[in-house]
Every structure is written in C-alpha cells, then in structure tokens.
Amino acid sequence: MSPLPPDATEFIGFVAPHEVSESRAPRGPAIEPDYLRLLAQAHERGGFDRVLVAFYATAPDPLPIAAEIAAATHQIGLMIAHRTGFTAPTVAARQFATLDRLTGGRVAIHAISGGDDRDLARDGDHLTKDERYARTSEFLDILRLSWTSDTPFDYAGTHYRIAGGFSEVKPVGAIPVYFGGASPAALAVAGRHADTYALWGETHAQVRELIGRVRAAAAPHGRAPRFSLSLRPILAETEERAWARAEAILAETRRLRAARGVGPAAAPQNEGSRRLLAAAAQGSRLDKRLYTAIAAETGASGNSTALVGTPEQVADALLDYHDLGVRTFLIRGFDPLEDAIQYGRELLPAFKDLLARRSAAAEAA
Numbered sequence: 001m002s003p004l005p006p007d008a009t010e011f012i013g014f015v016a017p018h019e020v021s022e023s024r025a026p027r028g029p030a031i032e033p034d035y036l037r038l039l040a041q042a043h044e045r046g047g048f049d050r051v052l053v054a055f056y057a058t059a060p061d062p063l064p065i066a067a068e069i070a071a072a073t074h075q076i077g078l079m080i081a082h083r084t085g086f087t088a089p090t091v092a093a094r095q096f097a098t099l100d101r102l103t104g105g106r107v108a109i110h111a112i113s114g115g116d117d118r119d120l121a122r123d124g125d126h127l128t129k130d131e132r133y134a135r136t137s138e139f140l141d142i143l144r145l146s147w148t149s150d151t152p153f154d155y156a157g158t159h160y161r162i163a164g165g166f167s168e169v170k171p172v173g174a175i176p177v178y179f180g181g182a183s184p185a186a187l188a189v190a191g192r193h194a195d196t197y198a199l200w201g202e203t204h205a206q207v208r209e210l211i212g213r214v215r216a217a218a219a220p221h222g223r224a225p226r227f228s229l230s231l232r233p234i235l236a237e238t239e240e241r242a243w244a245r246a247e248a249i250l251a252e253t254r255r256l257r258a259a260r261g262v263g264p265a266a267a268p269q270n271e272g273s274r275r276l277l278a279a280a281a282q283g284s285r286l287d288k289r290l291y292t293a294i295a296a297e298t299g300a301s302g303n304s305t306a307l308v309g310t311p312e313q314v315a316d317a318l319l320d321y322h323d324l325g326v327r328t329f330l331i332r333g334f335d336p337l338e339d340a341i342q343y344g345r346e347l348l349p350a351f352k353d354l355l356a357r358r359s360a361a362a363e364a365a
Helices: 033-045 062-072 089-102 117-121 129-148 184-193 204-221 239-259 271-280 293-298 311-323 336-364
Strands: 010-014 050-053 077-083 107-112 153-156 161-165 177-180 196-200 226-231 306-309 328-331
Touching: 010 336, 033 062, 033 336, 050 062, 062 077, 062 089, 077 089, 089 107, 089 129, 089 161, 107 129, 129 153, 129 161, 129 184, 177 184, 184 204, 196 204, 196 271, 196 328, 204 226, 204 271, 204 311, 239 293, 239 306, 271 293, 306 311, 311 336
Parallel strands: 010 050, 010 328, 050 077, 077 107, 107 177, 177 196, 196 226, 226 328
Antiparallel strands: 153 161
C-alpha cells in the first residue's frame, strides 16, 4: 500500500481470530480459522483500508494471524499490534519487513508499550511506565535503522546495544507506525515516532486538547502526524432503535460480567482509560451522540465508547471529529461480524457521501 496523503480518510476495522465482545459470551477455541477468514473478507468487501490485529499477553501471536488474513484477502492493509520489548528490535524489524514483502506492502505496525502492569507481568516485564516508553523509543529507532540502512549500523542506548545490525530484507516502502498513549512519557515518544497517533473515542474537547499536545510534541522533530480515533458505532434504522440497541448491549454486558463473577472494574493504570472514565463521569450521552456507559461499566479497559444513531447520523458525528483533525477512524462493533458488514454497507458510504458533498460545497463557495 502506498503512503496515504496527509488529508486522506482511512477506515480501519478489527479482526480477531475468534468472536470476542463485551456483550457476547466467550465460546470456541482461541483460534477459529474459518471465522477469522470470514471476518477479514467482510472488512475487505466493505471497503475498509486496514484491519487491526490486536495484542495482549495471553492472545494468539498477531504476526501469523496477520499472515493468515493476508492469505485470505487480496489488498486490505494490516495494522499489527506489537508490544515492544519482548522481541529484539532487529528481529522484529526483519519479521515485519518479511511479511511486508510477502504481502506486497500491506503491513503497518501499531507499537504498544503496555498500559497494565498485571498484563505485562504475565510475560515477565516489570519495568516502570516511563522505562517502557523509553525502551519503545529506542526500539523504534532501531526498527527504522534496520528498514532503511544500506550498511551495518551500531546503536547504543539504555535498553539496547546493537553492533553491526543489518537486515537483508527491506519493506516495500516505509512501514507506517501507529502509536497511542496520553501520559507525558508517551507523548514524547509520539512526537518523535508516530506517523499516526491513535486516540480512543473521547469527547470533542478532549480530542481537541490531546491533538494539540501531540502536535506540540512533534513540532521540535519537524513532524506532523496523522490522527486516528477508535469508536464502537451502534447503528439502527432509526435513532430510537439505535439507542434501544445501545442500552440492550449495556444490559447484556452487565449480565455477562455478573455471570462470570466479575466485580467492579479495577482502577485503570493507563492514561487513555482514565480519560475515557473522566468523560463518562460527565454523563452517559455526550456531544451529539457519544455513548460512554459501556466504558464506565467495563472500567474503560480498551476501546469502549460508541457513537449511536442511524448510519447517516453517526457519519455526521464522525465528520465532527474530522473537523478536529482526525483522518483515520478505527471502528469495530459489539456484534463483530454483523456490524462489520453493516459498516461496509451503510456507514462508510454515508460518511464518504457526506464528506464529498461538504467538499463540493466548500469548492463551490
């Protein structure tokens, strides 16, 4: 995939190797190949630009999952989450470059440092948050050196010392780096490395403020990152039915948590979740149609805020974020396969139509 122009709009979906959702009871094995392929193909047919392959400490490895998605599709891009620090950066660079070559340039990396000490401890990592972000910055330095250097290189950092590092395999083009994190340590890394900075689905005021901070962090490096927003659209043919569906999803989420004996969500350790909970504390319905109740119920443990309404109404709400500078929308549903199909059939066309009409009106004026 060629690099996106700075103002191009991008839609990213979410492909997991088995059905997973707050409002769906867990079932089946950790990898269901038929479901994985079907979900990936639904996103490609629906016009998504990329799909996210997630990472957490007990999940199947995202690199072979991404390779299977690539084999089951024709051109959709892959945004592969990678927790920095567990694979040597020179090795990871070759892994990503190899997959990028094999897929014709479809790879992007979502570099994650980890926001929950408990999850990191499962893989034996006990660094502090600031130490993890410092390690991520060095990791990304070395990745880019491996991808671009024509001769062996040395690197001396606090966490990595490389002598004569080199990769015979280079990516097709520049592999885009997506990155999130709202703490001061995270923003320092974002300013230096992020091609696209990823936010969760916050209020307009929060998004405006955080975009400003990221731009300020990037300016000393002469960089101008794109911005991504993650949301969980809940659609129906009328606004009333969409809100009823949102409340039903919340009720089922609560029921399943109670059935599993899950108590009140623990206080989150990462700044992104804290920001979502701060929004939820203002109310369950904010701005035009931002729904925060599911984030409040789950402790905002991930992308958990929704836009609720008809496809046209949600498309209009997405345009509000577009006006704030967001150009990538990472969307996934609480009914993963069914929602992906509906997004491709109704939401993406509605958004593109509204954007085109707005652009035409601006040109005419």
